Amino acid sequence: MTARIDLDAVDRTLIRRLQEDGRTSYTDLGREVGLSAPAVRTRVQRLMESGVLQIAAVTDPLALGLPVMALLGIKVDRNPREITDALGHIDSVIYLVATAGSFDLFAEVVCRTMDELSAVINDRIRTIPGVRGVESFPYFGIHVHRFTWDVPE
Numbered sequence: 629m630t631a632r633i634d635l636d637a638v639d640r641t642l643i644r645r646l647q648e649d650g651r652t653s654y655t656d657l658g659r660e661v662g663l664s665a666p667a668v669r670t671r672v673q674r675l676m677e678s679g680v681l682q683i684a685a686v687t688d689p690l691a692l693g694l695p696v697m698a699l700l701g702i703k704v705d706r707n708p709r710e711i712t713d714a715l716g717h718i719d720s721v722i723y724l725v726a727t728a729g730s731f732d733l734f735a736e737v738v739c740r741t742m743d744e745l746s747a748v749i750n751d752r753i754r755t756i757p758g759v760r761g762v763e764s765f766p767y768f769g770i771h772v773h774r775f776t777w778d779v780p781e
Contacts, residue, residue: 642661686775693740696740699736702753710758711733712726712733720744721737
């Protein structure tokens with residue numbers, strides 16, 4: 629769970645800049661916010677340790693040979709939390725959320741082929757005790773994929 633920390637204007641600027649380019653140097657960030665590179669490093673580490681900020685490489689599934697992508701709506705007949713652990717161990721599942729409405733969970737998956745997607749759905753997910761239904765929404769293209777949402781005041 630992410631710890632709630634108070635962000636000041638400098639923290640928000642650092643986060644916004646790192647969203648744009650996670651490889652920006654502490655020196656360049658320091659020039660922008662009026663701090664030394666070590667002071668920026670300390671702030672960025674605090675943001676990372678609190679769980680507010682994470683710096684990661686964003687990959688393109690198509691470039692990695694994973695052209696088959698889908699959102700799976702999953703219905704369960706028990707507490708969804710009991711099923712999320714099993715789903716989280718499936719390598720093809722790259723994003724998993726609990727929700728409300730006609731589905732209990734949504735899982736985003738990436739696969740090499742349609743046969744692999746079929747196997748993930750039928751052999752891996754449908755066989756998890758408590759899963760009562762899976763509906764697949766295959767992607768025909770990715771039109772927006774943002775990692776730069778606003779940082780609240």
